[in-house]
Amino acid sequence: MVLKNASILVIDDDADVLMALRLLLKPLVKEVTTEKNPNNITSYLERNHADLVILDMNFSGLVNTGNEGIFWLNKILKQKPDISVILMTAYADIDLAVKGLKQGASDFLMKPWKNKKVIETISEILDKKQYTNSQKQNTPQINTEIIGDSDVMHDVFVKLKKVAPTDANVLILGENGTGKDLIARALHDNSNRRHKPFIKVDVGALTTSLFESELFGYKKGAFTDAREDRKGRFEAANGGTLFLDEIGNITLGQQVRLLTVLQNRQVTPLGSNESIPIDIRLICATNIDPKVLADEKKFRKDLIYRINTVDIIVPPLRDRGKDITELSRHFVALYAEKYNKTPFTFEPGFISKLKQHDFPGNVRELQYVLERAVIMTDGSVLKQEDLVFSSIERPSVKTTNIAATSLNLDDIEKNAILTVLEKNKGNVSKSAKELGITRAALYRRLDKYEL
Ligand SMILES: Nc1ncnc2c1ncn2[C@@H]1O[C@H](COP(=O)(O)OP(=O)(O)OP(=O)(O)O)[C@@H](O)[C@H]1O
Numbered sequence: 106m107v108l109k110n111a112s113i114l115v116i117d118d119d120a121d122v123l124m125a126l127r128l129l130l131k132p133l134v135k136e137v138t139t140e141k142n143p144n145n146i147t148s149y150l151e152r153n154h155a156d157l158v159i160l161d162m163n164f165s166g167l168v169n170t171g172n173e174g175i176f177w178l179n180k181i182l183k184q185k186p187d188i189s190v191i192l193m194t195a196y197a198d199i200d201l202a203v204k205g206l207k208q209g210a211s212d213f214l215m216k217p218w219k220n221k222k223v224i225e226t227i228s229e230i231l232d233k234k235q236y237t238n239s240q241k242q243n244t245p246q247i248n249t250e251i252i253g254d255s256d257v258m259h260d261v262f263v264k265l266k267k268v269a270p271t272d273a274n275v276l277i278l279g280e281n282g283t284g285k286d287l288i289a290r291a292l293h294d295n296s297n298r299r300h301k302p303f304i305k306v307d308v309g310a311l312t313t314s315l316f317e318s319e320l321f322g323y324k325k326g327a328f329t330d331a332r333e334d335r336k337g338r339f340e341a342a343n344g345g346t347l348f349l350d351e352i353g354n355i356t357l358g359q360q361v362r363l364l365t366v367l368q369n370r371q372v373t374p375l376g377s378n379e380s381i382p383i384d385i386r387l388i389c390a391t392n393i394d395p396k397v398l399a400d401e402k403k404f405r406k407d408l409i410y411r412i413n414t415v416d417i418i419v420p421p422l423r424d425r426g427k428d429i430t431e432l433s434r435h436f437v438a439l440y441a442e443k444y445n446k447t448p449f450t451f452e453p454g455f456i457s458k459l460k461q462h463d464f465p466g467n468v469r470e471l472q473y474v475l476e477r478a479v480i481m482t483d484g485s486v487l488k489q490e491d492l493v494f495s496s497i498e499r500p501s502v503k504t505t506n507i508a509a510t511s512l513n514l515d516d517i518e519k520n521a522i523l524t525v526l527e528k529n530k531g532n533v534s535k536s537a538k539e540l541g542i543t544r545a546a547l548y549r550r551l552d553k554y555e556l
Contacts, residue, residue: 107235108228112136112154116143116177117161117193122216126159129220130227143177150184156234157227159214162194162201175205182209189230193218203453249291251284252432255425261288261417268415269295276352276412277390279419281532282469285390286350288417292388293346301345306338308359309351309391309534310544316359318375321366327376339372339383347385351534352412353393357405364408387412392532422467429459429471436472437487440479449479452488462494465531470495495556519554522547 111134115126123139130137140149143164149155158181162174178190189211194201202213211230214223247266251258268275269292277285286305293303311319318328322337339347355363366372367387371380389412391398398404422429433456437449464470478491521540529535537547550556 108133108224108231110135111156111227111231113138113157113159113227114146114149114153114155115139115159116146117141117159118143118164119161122161122193126223129223133224134227143173146177146181147184150181150188155185155188157189157191157211157230159191159193160210162192162205175201175208178205178208178210189234191226191230200453204450207451207453247291247295249287249294251287251291252435253425253428254431255420255428257420257424258428261419264415264417265291265295268292268417270297272296272386273414274387274412275389275414276409276416277388277419278395278416279390279392280421280465280467281392282467283419283421284468285392285419286348288419289346289348289350289388289390293348293386296346296386298345298386302342303346303348304338304342305348305350307350307534307544309354310537311355311359313356313358316355317362320363321372322374324374324376327374331376334374337372337374339366339385340374340381342385343383345385346388348388348390349412350390351392352389353391353398353404354534354538357403360405360408364405364411367408367411389413392534422464422471426460430456432468432471433459433475436475437479440476444479446479447485449482449485449487452486454489455487455492458489458492466495515554518550519556522550522554522556 113130113134113136115123115130115137117123117126117139118141120141123141127137127139138149138153138155140146146158160174160177160181164173174192174194178192181188181190190209192202192205192210192213193216194213195216205213212226214226247262247269249265251262253259253261265288275289275292277288279285289305290303293299306319308316308320314328318331318335318337320337320339322335322340323331325331325333349363366383369380370384371382373380395416398409422432433451437451441447441449459471459474466473474492474494477493478487481493482488482491522536525536525539526533529539533547534544537544540547542550
């Protein structure tokens with residue numbers, strides 16, 4: 106927004122300050138309103154439009170902690186989240202400035218101010234606001250719980266919006282914990298099949314015998330444990346979407362079976378002679394490098410072509426810059442509620458520390474780190490020291506020598522998990538498979554041993 110179209114509200118209990126700012130801004134902007142009493146802010150904003158508020162931090166004249174300013178800042182943003190607020194204080198208190206910025210203020214000015222600086226600050230905020238609004242208008246509206254405002258996620262949303270309503274098979278590629286599950290769900294929720302089932306199968310964790318019975322179903326008596334007929338996941342997803350996760354980990358034999366079903370568009374349950382026609386939209390996901398998938402010794406080309414009409418590449422969290430802030434706010438609010446804690450603020454440097462970490466475990470790792478921080482911290486300010494990054498997500502996990510010194514079963518199990526995870530570079534699916542347990546069972550153990 107250009108300065109001359111802006112409506113600005115100035116709130117300060119010092120009449121001289123109000124007068125000076127009015128004189129400065131009046132010739133430059135569309136409208137300047139000045140207000141001495143902050144108690145009138147709510148009713149003013151109810152009746153009038155303001156693009157920007159310049160807010161004093163201290164009103165009582167007795168206690169100059171700036172907390173009144175923070176109080177009114179929160180009130181304004183709650184009432185009108187789109188308003189930009191510039192805080193003003195006579196005290197060069199950087200902590201308070203950061204506190205205000207963290208809570209949503211757009212910028213901070215020190216009294217006595219320089220007129221040039223005031224005008225520059227207002228112009229920058231309004232320009233940025235105009236840019237953000239135009240970006241928002243270009244961002245496709247999709248129904249999803251995926252949080253992300255970075256440019257790379259914007260590209261993902263554009264693709265998602267285009268592909269979702271089609272029946273095209275989609276292959277979602279991305280590291281562990283980047284949100285592939287959420288993308289798959291969003292594709293379904295924004296498709297014409299959204300009122301039909303969405304069925305997810307973690308095919309990477311299925312043994313060869315389970316792969317067929319789980320996907321294609323079986324008839325009573327087809328094998329020893331088949332005590333009754335059971336529908337396969339293909340049949341359960343009929344009319345809707347079938348999401349095959351960890352597709353890159355299935356064996357060549359399993360690939361052939363899958364390909365046959367996709368080509369014929371029908372499944373034959375184990376122990377049955379009858380084929381069942383299937384109408385599914387197929388979404389697959391993998392964390393395997395596309396170059397590895399292109400290796401014909403590991404993955405059939407004909408299957409890749411069939412499952413990959415369109416691919417969506419989900420970027421790692423370390424490439425998403427500002428998303429870390431938004432995701433952190435989201436997870437901290439979520440866990441504060443879950444663990445009945447009061448709402449948190451972040452101490453200065455908290456978000457920067459998160460941004461410096463490279464998050465090999467991506468959003469899932471961020472989620473766990475913040476959950477742990479919320480649980481462990483005292484008080485209502487999350488501190489840098491509350492952030493403990495798990496060794497499990499580090500590319501090179503140092504195995505402990507527990508087994509050499511202890512024959513305690515828990516210790517042995519913990520050591521085996523660490524060894525296998527290190528071998529598989531933190532890939533939970535592969536590790537679970539190698540340990541002979543499901544991914545869910547492995548996650549339970551990671552929790553149990555606080556890994
Ligand atoms: N952009 C996002 N916004 C909100 N939550 C997210 C986002 N991305 C991931 N998450 C959360 O992070 C966790 C991991 O995401 P998800 O399971 O979708 O990742 P994934 O890529 O499928 O992982 P894996 O490869 O291990 O299966 C989930 O709890 C999910 O809700």
